[in-house]
Each structure stands twice: as C-alpha cells, then as structure tokens.
Amino acid sequence: MVMPVPSRYNRRTTTTDDPLDAVLRPPPDETPEQRQIRLAREESARKVSAAIDAEIKAERQARKKKRIVRLLLLGQSESGKSTTLRQFQRLYTPTAFREERILWRAVIQLNIIRSIHTILEALTQSQPPPVPQHHHSYSQPLPNHMRNHSQSTSRSPAQLYSQTVSASYGPPPHRARQPSNSVPPADLGSHESDNEQEPASDLDIYSDPLNTSNPSLPTRISRPQYSDASCSNAASGPSHSRRPSYVSVQLDALVARLAPLRHAESLLIAKLVPPNEDEATQLPSAQPVSNFQPTHSHSNSLPQYPSSIISTHTDITSRTYNTTVSATTRQARQEIFVRPGMHWKGALSRARVSYPSTLSYSTSMSNSSSSNTVSNDHNRSATSSTTEDMTASGADGARSKGVSSVARHSLRPRPSSAGNTGLETPDEVQEVLHACRADMMYLWADEWVRDILRRRKVRVEEGPGFYLNELERVTALRYMPSDDDVLKARLKTVGVSEYKFEMEIPAGRDTGTEWRIVDVGGSRSQVSTWVPFFDDVDAIIFLAPISGFDQVLAEDRTVNRLEDSVLLWKAVCSNKLLANVDLVLFLNKCDILEAKLKSGVSLAKYVRSYGDRANDLDTAGKYLRSKFSAIHREYSPNPRKFYAFCTSVTDTATTAGIIASVRDMVIRQHLKQSKLL
Ligand SMILES: Nc1nc2c(ncn2[C@@H]2O[C@H](COP(=O)(O)OP(=O)(O)OP(=O)(O)O)[C@@H](O)[C@H]2O)c(=O)[nH]1
Numbered sequence: 001m002v003m004p005v006p007s008r009y010n011r012r013t014t015t016t017d018d019p020l021d022a023v024l025r026p027p028p029d030e031t032p033e034q035r036q037i038r039l040a041r042e043e044s045a046r047k048v049s050a051a052i053d054a055e056i057k058a059e060r061q062a063r064k065k066k067r068i069v070r071l072l073l074l075g076q077s078e079s080g081k082s083t084t085l086r087q088f089q090r091l092y093t094p095t096a097f098r099e100e101r102i103l104w105r106a107v108i109q110l111n112i113i114r115s116i117h118t119i120l121e122a123l124t125q126s127q128p129p130p131v132p133q134h135h136h137s138y139s140q141p142l143p144n145h146m147r148n149h150s151q152s153t154s155r156s157p158a159q160l161y162s163q164t165v166s167a168s169y170g171p172p173p174h175r176a177r178q179p180s181n182s183v184p185p186a187d188l189g190s191h192e193s194d195n196e197q198e199p200a201s202d203l204d205i206y207s208d209p210l211n212t213s214n215p216s217l218p219t220r221i222s223r224p225q226y227s228d229a230s231c232s233n234a235a236s237g238p239s240h241s242r243r244p245s246y247v248s249v250q251l252d253a254l255v256a257r258l259a260p261l262r263h264a265e266s267l268l269i270a271k272l273v274p275p276n277e278d279e280a281t282q283l284p285s286a287q288p289v290s291n292f293q294p295t296h297s298h299s300n301s302l303p304q305y306p307s308s309i310i311s312t313h314t315d316i317t318s319r320t321y322n323t324t325v326s327a328t329t330r331q332a333r334q335e336i337f338v339r340p341g342m343h344w345k346g347a348l349s350r351a352r353v354s355y356p357s358t359l360s361y362s363t364s365m366s367n368s369s370s371s372n373t374v375s376n377d378h379n380r381s382a383t384s385s386t387t388e389d390m391t392a393s394g395a396d397g398a399r400s401k402g403v404s405s406v407a408r409h410s411l412r413p414r415p416s417s418a419g420n421t422g423l424e425t426p427d428e429v430q431e432v433l434h435a436c437r438a439d440m441m442y443l444w445a446d447e448w449v450r451d452i453l454r455r456r457k458v459r460v461e462e463g464p465g466f467y468l469n470e471l472e473r474v475t476a477l478r479y480m481p482s483d484d485d486v487l488k489a490r491l492k493t494v495g496v497s498e499y500k501f502e503m504e505i506p507a508g509r510d511t512g513t514e515w516r517i518v519d520v521g522g523s524r525s526q527v528s529t530w531v532p533f534f535d536d537v538d539a540i541i542f543l544a545p546i547s548g549f550d551q552v553l554a555e556d557r558t559v560n561r562l563e564d565s566v567l568l569w570k571a572v573c574s575n576k577l578l579a580n581v582d583l584v585l586f587l588n589k590c591d592i593l594e595a596k597l598k599s600g601v602s603l604a605k606y607v608r609s610y611g612d613r614a615n616d617l618d619t620a621g622k623y624l625r626s627k628f629s630a631i632h633r634e635y636s637p638n639p640r641k642f643y644a645f646c647t648s649v650t651d652t653a654t655t656a657g658i659i660a661s662v663r664d665m666v667i668r669q670h671l672k673q674s675k676l677l
C-alpha cells in the first residue's frame with residue numbers, strides 16, 4: 001500500500017535532492033504556532049538580505065562615482081622614485097608614514113654598515129706595508145678600548161678583511177689601471193655639438209672610457225710614512241706639524257674592532273629578506289665601484305630597454321643597450337632589495353615581541369585604516385592607504401590576516417637572532433652599531449682616510465643611504481628614525497608596487513579622490529615591467545638624477561647615468577601609448593649636483609655641449625632643463641604640456657610645494673579627461 005504524501009512535497013519532487021531545500025524544509029509535523037514563528041523569521045531574514053543588497057548596490061554606485069587618479073613614477077635606478085613616493089605618503093598620509101618609521105631603522109642600519117664597508121675596502125684593498133714600530137707609541141690619546149689590541153697576527157685584520165671581501169665578492173679585478181668611481185661611459189657614438197642652435201636634444205656626453213682627463217690613480221695607496229723626528233716632535237711646531245693620522249696607525253686594530261658589522265649585516269639581510277627570496281640574499285656591494293671592470297659576455301645580455309619599453313616605437317635612438325655584464329661581476333655588485341608589498345615590513349613587525357603602552361606602531365601604511373595594527377592604544381586616522389605588490393598573484397597573506405594574526409606571529413619572531421624593532425626591546429644590530437660608533441666616527445673623520453677616498457674617487461657622501469655625518473645620533477641605542485632619515489634610506493625596488501591612498505588632509509575638492517601611485521624598479525632588467533602600467537595612467541613623473549653626469553650605471557659600467565636618463569626620457573616621450581599623458585619631469589638630486597659643481601667637478605668635462613658655461617647649479621639646471629624640454633618637443637607624438645622642476649626629493653620643504661603643484665595639475669588634467677570621455 002502506498003502511503004499518502006502531503007501535497008507540498010508532491011510539488012517539490014524535482015528539488016528534493018537539493019541539500020539546501022532539505023535543510024529549509026519545515027518539519028512535516030509543524031504546528032500552526034511553529035509555522036507562524038517560522039514565517040516571521042523568514043520575513044525578517046528577507047528584510048536583512050534586501051538591506052544588504054541595497055548596501056552593495058549603493059557601494060557599487062559610489063565606487064563608480066569615485067575619482068581615481070593614477071600616477072606613474074619612472075626613471076632609472078636610484079633616480080628617487082621610491083623617495084618621491086615616500087614624500088607623497090609623508091604629505092598625504094602622515095599618520096601612516098610616521099607609524100612605519102621604526103621599520104626603516106633596519107634599512108638605515110644596513111645603509112650605515114654598507115658605507116663603512118665601502119670605506120674599509122678602499123683602505124685595505126691595497127694592503128699597505130706594515131706600520132713602523134714607532135707608530136705604536138704615537139702620542140694621540142686613544143679611547144680605552146683601543147689600547148691593548150694585539151696586532152701581532154701573521155695576517156693582519158686588514159688583510160683578512162680584504163680576503164673576506166674577495167671571497168664574498170669574487171676575485172679582485174686584474175687591471176693595471178683602475179677606472180674611477182666616476183668614469184664616463186664607453187663610447188656610445190655621441191658627436192660634437194657645441195653649437196647652441198643645434199637641436200637641443202643633442203646632449204653630448206664625453207665618452208672616454210679611460211677618462212684620461214682625470215688625474216691618474218695610484219695603484220697602491222700607502223700609509224703616510226713619518227720619520228722618528230716628525231713623530232716625536234709632532235706637536236712642536238709648523239715644520240713638524242704633520243701628524244700621522246690616527247686611523248693610519250690603528251688601521252688593523254680598527255678593522256678588527258669593526259668586524260662585528262659583518263655579522264650585523266647578515267642579521268639584517270636575514271631580517272629584511274623573506275626566507276624564500278634567494279636572489280636577494282647576496283651581500284650588497286661594499287666594494288668601491290672603481291674596482292669593477294666591465295666584462296663583456298655574450299651569454300648574459302641585458303634587455304635593450306628602449307625597445308622593450310615601447311614595442312610600438314622605432315626611432316628612439318641609434319644607440320643600443322646591448323651592453324653586457326658578466327654574471328660574476330653583476331653578482332658581486334648586487335644590492336640588497338626587497339620586493340614591494342608587505343613582505344619585509346611584515347617580517348620586521350613580526351619580529352617584535354613587546355611594546356610599551358605609550359608607544360604604538362602599525363606594521364605599515366598597508367591597510368592602515370583597519371588591520372595589521374599591533375598597538376593597543378593607537379589613535380588611527382580615517383585615511384586608508386594600501387601598498388600592493390603588483391607582481392604577486394594575490395594579496396600578501398600577512399596583510400589580509402589582520403590584528404590577531406599579527407599578534408600570533410609576534411610570538412615566533414623571524415629570524416630568531418635578528419632582534420626586534422621596538423625601541424624598548426634590545427636590538428642586536430643597534431647594539432653592534434652603538435659599540436662600534438667611536439671607531440666609525442674616527443674612520444669617517446680621519447684626514448688620511450678622506451685623502452684615500454678622494455684619490456680613489458669613492459664619494460660615499462654622494463651615494464644613497466648616507467648617514468655617516470650623523471653617526472652619533474643614528475647609532476644611539478634608542479634611535480628612532482626621523483622623517484628625513486626615512487627619506488634618505490636606500491632600498492632598491494624590484495617589481496612594481498601600487499600605493500593607494502585618499503588624502504588625509506581635509507582638502508575640500510580633493511576628498512573622494514583616490515590616488516594610486518605606481519612605483520617601479522628602475523634598473524635595466526626591470527624596465528620591461530613598466531609597459532602594462534602605461535594603459536590608464538593620468539600622469540607620469542619622470543625622475544632624471546642629473547647629479548649622475550660623472551657616474552656610470554651600477555648595472556652597466558659602460559653607460560653614463562645622465563646619458564641613460566636622456567635615452568629613457570626619449571623613449572618615454574615618444575611612446576605612443578603615452579601620447580596623451582602629461583609628463584612631469586623632476587631633474588632630481590640637485591643638492592648633490594650643486595655640491596659636486598662647487599667642489600670643482602666640471603660638467604663640461606663630461607657633457608661636451610655644455611661648453612664654457614658657468615659651472616654652477618643655476619646655469620647647469622637651466623641648460624639641462626632646456627635639453628630635456630627639447631627632447632620632449634621633438635619626440636612627443638602629439639603636442640602636450642610639459643612641466644619640469646629642479647628637485648631634491650629628499651628635501652621635505654621644497655618637495656612639499658612641488659608635489660602640491662603636481663597634485664593640482666594632475667587633478668586638473670584628470671577632470672579635463674573625464675569631461676572629454
Ligand atoms: N641627496 C639626495 N638623495 C636623493 C635624492 N633623491 C633620492 N635620493 C636618495 O637616493 C637613493 C635612491 O633613491 P630611491 O628613491 O630608492 O631610487 P629609486 O628610483 O626608487 O631606485 P630603484 O628602486 O632602484 O628603481 C635613496 O637613498 C634616496 O634617499 C635627492 O634629490 N638628493
């Protein structure tokens with residue numbers, strides 16, 4: 001006999017396999033009261049669902065209305081792109097910027113160690129002859145900790161240091177005559193052009209690869225030799241007043257005392273570089289650039305970047321970028337880098353253990369409006385700012401996990417030996433720097449050292465991440481980086497990152513505009529990653545570091561930095577994808593340019609067409625600006641506006657005004673474009 005089935009079930013025979021339907025189905029023995037309750041509950045759920053739908057719809061509409069301004073930062077490596085980005089952050093999301101200052105301390109520590117290594121290698125690579133015995137009784141007072149150091153080992157610490165360096169960085173180059181730090185490039189085919197009436201884009205840069213006009217460098221640098229008389233009478237009068245320098249006498253002991261910096265450097269690398277990032281774990285080059293000899297190899301060619309930037313472009317330049325550098329040399333020079341995104345900041349944050357209640361830091365500007373907060377008492381701003389790693393397939397896991405996850409991670413710091421980044425917890429690297437501070441200060445202040453650096457053309461003070469003039473402050477145990485310190489820090493970008501933010505200031509007309517600033521890696525191998533970002537960009541800030549007129553590229557010692565910037569600028573100007581994008585040019589590092597010109601380095605010696613113009617910042621700035629402007633005019637597919645600024649983007653005061661002008665200009669242009677669409 002077949003049992004009767006309630007009619008409702010008959011109707012649903014086609015859906016009885018649906019598990020959801022089975023769950024929602026009322027019980028067969030439902031009473032009228034139960035039914036009433038169920039219906040009321042269903043009605044209430046429907047209302048909630050409708051409200052959510054309405055909210056999603058409204059959000060979607062608001063997003064459509066929202067203005068999104070896209071800004072792309074371009075320029076060669078070390079041109080100042082990431083520093084410009086940090087300036088935007090400092091100005092428009094100051095809360096987030098301040099919060100992450102402590103995270104930059106590790107980068108600053110690495111920069112300091114690197115400067116010291118550069119100096120030590122310049123001093124030790126020529127293996128000076130043993131110091132005569134009487135130098136040990138030199139009357140200059142020594143700090144206590146320096147007095148009893150034994151120097152009687154069979155190989156001196158300086159020699160050991162040199163050997164360590166050779167082992168780390170590959171064999172020293174064999175060359176009778178070393179190129180200087182600031183050798184102009186190999187001949188790239190520039191032609192004579194002193195005539196001002198010629199097209200202004202003919203910026204002729206001298207190309208003597210041996211730089212014959214530079215004073216020749218000694219192949220060996222010795223410590224100064226002094227007679228017994230001059231030593232014993234060192235303080236007795238002008239005729240015997242030339243004292244042996246403290247470092248020249250104490251070099252071996254000093255090098256030995258600074259050896260812990262190597263260990264500190266490894267700790268920092270372990271701290272900054274994610275565990276699976278093998279590529280980045282090479283020690284940074286501490287070798288003065290002058291020691292590296294361009295080596296040509298046909299197996300490691302770097303991309304010819306003008307053509308890879310601009311697939312549609314054909315006539316940028318007749319010069320090729322097919323110069324190659326051997327793998328050994330490249331590896332030897334490798335600089336510490338991190339991929340953009342949260343990885344290194346996340347690792348640093350996770351390494352923290354405890355925080356005082358009065359201090360609070362967030363892991364980063366990333367998602368600073370909501371997550372990744374490790375502090376208890378933080379007054380968070382309403383601003384949202386996010387950095388995304390454009391090269392990663394998904395968001396950084398750590399970033400998406402939020403507060404609890406970060407807190408969990410803090411219990412298992414990585415690397416365990418790397419210490420912490422909170423001010424109140426001991427930081428091993430900072431302790432090493434603190435212990436070495438007197439020696440580092442002696443080293444940097446010493447005239448003999450300065451003389452060797454000068455003769456070798458090792459100009460650490462013009463290099464990135466230079467803090468040696470502030471050693472006392474930056475090696476303090478409770479050192480907290482200032483805004484300026486963060487702007488000076490050097491960490492190479494590899495990959496592409498997008499920084500999103502809404503301006504924190506109540507900027508009236510700017511509220512509701514989301515800014516997306518894309519920061520790319522500028523080294524040659526990175527240039528091919530730029531193209532996808534040309535698509536829907538509102539404006540480009542192109543940075544040309546004009547102080548590099550007497551320097552070569554780190555990735556190719558045959559290419560002059562200024563010439564490289566010119567070629568890159570031509571490529572960007574002539575790119576058809578960018579034909580309607582406004583270009584803003586930052587002729588950057590004007591502070592370094594000014595110091596260089598004042599110190600007597602002649603621009604005309606490297607830029608032939610500069611002729612006999614005055615060797616000062618004003619004249620040089622105007623001249624180079626006119627050259628870049630002419631290239632823009634000549635190479636742009638369509639006429640468009642051109643904005644150029646002489647900048648020093650590490651200088652907060654002047655950069656604030658320039659960035660405000662760029663912001664207004666970009667917003668205006670964006671509005672104009674929106675109306676046209
Ligand atoms: N003195 C001075 N230093 C600058 C200036 N602009 C940038 N720097 C420093 O130069 C170094 C390199 O700047 P970055 O912003 O890292 O260069 P980048 O263009 O992002 O380089 P990549 O990431 O390799 O593409 C940093 O240490 C900056 O502090 C400037 O105008 N003056």
Ligand SMILES: [Mg+2]
Pocket residue numbers: 081082083491492493519520521522
């Ligand atoms: Mg960068």
